[in-house]
Amino acid sequence: METINKLEVRNLVMQDYLELRASMVEAYTGIEDAPWKQSEISKLLSLFPDGQLVVLVDDKVVGCALSIIVDHSIVDQNHTYEQITGSYTFSTHNPDGNILYGIDVFIHPKYRGLRLGRRLYEKRKELTEQLNLKSIMFAGRIPNYSKYANEITPKAYIEKVKMKELFDPVLAFQLSNDFHVKKIMKNYLEGDIHSLEYAVLMEWNNIYYDQSPKLINLEKSVVRLGLIQWQMRPLKNLESLFDQAEFFIDAVSGYGSDFALFPELFIAPLMADYNHLNEADAIRELAKYTEPIYQKFQEFAISYNINIITGSMPHIVDGNLYNSGFLCKRDGSSEMYTKIHITPNEVAHWGMKGGDQIKTFDTDCGKIGIMICYDVEFPELSRIMADQGMQLLFVPFLTDTQNGYTRVKSCAQARAIENECYVVIAGCVGNLPKVNNMDIQYAQAAVLTPSDFAFPNDGIKAQATPNTEMTLIVDVNLDLLKELHQYGSVRVLKDRRHDLYKVVHKQQDDL
Structure with a gap:
């Protein structure tokens, strides 16, 4: 591993876009139209700047976590990625909602294995507690499922990953970060051939959530x-x-x-x-x-x-x-x-x-x-x-x-x-x-x-x-x-x- 002199997790700003895009290209090799457009990032930042996070190594953007706030009633229904993002306009973002919905997380391949993704998730959890939101939810891909689709159902695949009989890099990571499976959704992300367009709706519950909003002490005591x-x-x-x-x-x-x-x-x-x-x-x-x-x-x-x-x-x-x-x-x-x-x-x-x-x-x-x-x-x-x-x-x-x-x-x-x-x-x-x-x-x-x-x-x-x-x-x-x-x-x-x-x-x- 190269020597790391400085590591930081902070909110994304527009000036990060070029470095962000370069890391996205490396992270999503082989996936067409993977990088977020500059206009889309700009829209996210105007709607919900606190929900957009980046991790920097020696002042270089090497990972990102993007999110919006939605109402639980929308997420609980079957939905596609296009629907939950409002066809990438993020019109579904609702500041008065109670769910932090993750729309993307990635780490540059060169910096994987350092648990940087875990840091982004921990910051998301802190944000959820600070905003008094009920939970974090997202639909996670299961990219290794295509290898076993002829042998087992998605449900059986998930169980085997839980029991560590099979390995799925995305699902295993979510489970290790205290997320639990809500349900399986079909046709979630068009063109996701590795997951056969299946996705697993995951949730992390905020145990400090209170329906009557209150101030939360943000200082670590x-x-x-x-x-x-x-x-x-x-x-x-x-x-x-x-x-x-x-x-x-x-x-x-x-x-x-x-x-x-x-x-x-x-x-x-x-x-x-x-x-x-x-x-x-x-x-x-x-x-x-x-x-x-x-x-x-x-x-x-x-x-x-x-x-x-x-x-x-x-x-x-x-x-x-x-x-x-x-x-x-x-x-x-x-x-x-x-x-x-x-x-x-x-x-x-x-x-x-x-x-x-x-x-x-x-x-x-x-x-x-x-x-x-x-x-x-x-x-x-x-x-x-x-x-x-x-x-x-x-x-x-x-x-x-x-x-x-x-x-x-x-x-x-x-x-x-x-x-x-x-x-x-x-x-x-x-x-x-x-x-x-x-x-x-x-x-x-x-x-x-x-x-x-x-x-x-x-x-x-x-x-x-x-x-x-x-x-x-x-x-x-x-x-x-x-x-x-x-x-x-x-x-x-x-x-x-x-x-x-x-x-x-x-x-x-x-x-």
């Missing part, structure tokens, strides 16, 4: 976290690590997680090949894997539509060895963070140096902070981040004994209380006997909270089973933090005595 408690195990090569990491990313993204958190130095098993070297040389050899791992995780973030915090890995800059990680965002961008406080062990065995940047990161789920293991034991860092608006603090860690883990967890709980934020910790478990200085690990991943009535009594939202490989999926409500800040039993951030003390953030130029 509930964030889903995926914590990965990683088992240290021998790995044959880099591909083995990618396979294991992708398994977990697939799992947590399958539950709709917004973030996946990996532990500190979870890539250490790859150091086994260098066990004949001294520890300082071995970890520098391990650092050679950092760049390809970062690139692969950036690809995973896009493909699985999830923000990934890559734990940490050794990173060499200008000959100096650091403990760094990457925030790989699902929009294709990424940022690096570096461990600031280095443990005596890391200095003595590996010759590591500490970073010099304290910063927060903007994400599609709000502002977050990231600190690596030992850093969480220094309260000044998180206080500075809290002053910058941080609501979620992620702490990938690696501890060999329960004593070390207790320090990390206890300090993380304190950071949650004093900074009125959620703290998310994840570490490695198990043994790694053939890697020097990485023999044993102890961990219990957890999501820690402030201590007030809206939160768990013990300040623990959820925690994993100790020393067992597993994932932890946890929802956190950011609105509760806002309420705590204003109305909490104690208001730690508000009640600080700035007249007596303050935490000063020295800028890099001042160091």
